[in-house]
Amino acid sequence: MVRVKVMAAALTGLLAVSTLAGCGGGGDSGSGGGKDDGKLVLGFSQVGAESGWRTANTKSIQDAAAAAGYELKFSDAQGKQEKQIEAIRSFITQKVDVIAFSPVVTSGWDSVLKDAKDAGIPVILTDRAVDSQDKSLYKTFLGSDFVKEGKEAGDWLVKQNEGKTDPVNVVELQGTVGAAPAIDRQKGFAEAIKANPNIKIVKSQSGNFTRAEGKTVMEGILQSTPDIDVLYAHNDDMGLGAIEAIEAAGKKPGKDIQIITVDAVKDGMQALADGKINFIVECSPLLGPQLMDLAKKVKAGETVDPRILTEETTFTQEQAKAALPDRKY
Secondary structure, X not given: OHHHHHHHHHHHHHHHHHHHHHHHHOOOOOOOOOOOOOOOEEXXXXXXXXXXXXXXXXXXXXXXHHHHOXXXXXXXXXXXXXXXXXXXXXXXXXXOOEEEEOOOOOOOOHHHHHHHHHOOOOEEEEOOOOOOOOHHHOOEXXXXXXXXXXXXXXXXXHHHOXXXXXXXXXXXXXXXXXXXXXXXXXXXXHHHHOOOXXXXXXXXXXXXXXXXXXXXXXXXXXXXXXXXXXXXXXXXXXXXXXXXXXXXXXXXXXXXXXXXXXXXXXXXXXXXXXXXXXXXXXXXXXXXXXXXXXXXXXXXXXXXXXXXXXXXXXXXXXXXXXXXXXXXX
16 A cells, blocks of 8 residues: 555656656747757857958857857858758758758749748848848848948939039949849949939949959959949949059059959958958857857747848948957958
8 A cells, every 4th residue: 555655656757757858847848859958059050261350240140149048050151042042941850940041043942941940940141131022930130231332332423423424334243143132232232323424334243252253253343344433333342453454554543543453351341441442341250149149049939120230330431440440250
């Protein structure tokens, strides 16, 4: 009889523990089923390492994850969408808590994002958007307003030529074909320069966001298009590569050809301070802290804004000189 009572008490205790565990004491709560040790597991797929901006962006994310005490599973897509999709599928298989990625291109993500949604893993877009019509496939998009960046570049050029009637021939070095920054920076710039019909884009070609291709493409353009007044590059690295080509052709960057770029990485800012670039629109890569905060919120099931902008500015030569000593990237 005593043995029966002891067994009954033990069974009651086991049932009580089971009931507590089922009330949210340690399950994954539909958040993706990462390690049940209280540490958030974040899977992040990076575009690649095509520029100084991207390197700074990667470091910001890695440093912020370490500071937050998160486990970061990091993957470099090397500029290839298929590698990025493979990485995201791997994160789903590993049952991470949150997936974040900076899309190589805008299209072709619905299938893998639906798999993540079906697995109960929230997704955050960083730096670049996707063109999916189903906005429920991701929780939020953290990054810059690329259209605004292009518009700010164009507005500066329009202001510089206010009251002038001479034609202004612009060469545009675009980013990676199909990438959100390239599409939007082209759009914003084109909209802005409509304010002055004398400003014309005479040549537009992709430099794939890299310094090497920026140089190579500009070398070809200088041979085929001798009358160039302005270069608008979608990022600093392409602009810096183009500067090498311009100097090799015996021209003075910043004087013979005005140069406008986007990003404001240290090398670009130095070129601006030296007068080789005339104007830079900032696009901050330091998204790490904001991303970690968002990852924590979406894992907890909190509602977040579907679009979160980063704070940025623009730089002239004098502003670049003032900002350079404290520049972090």
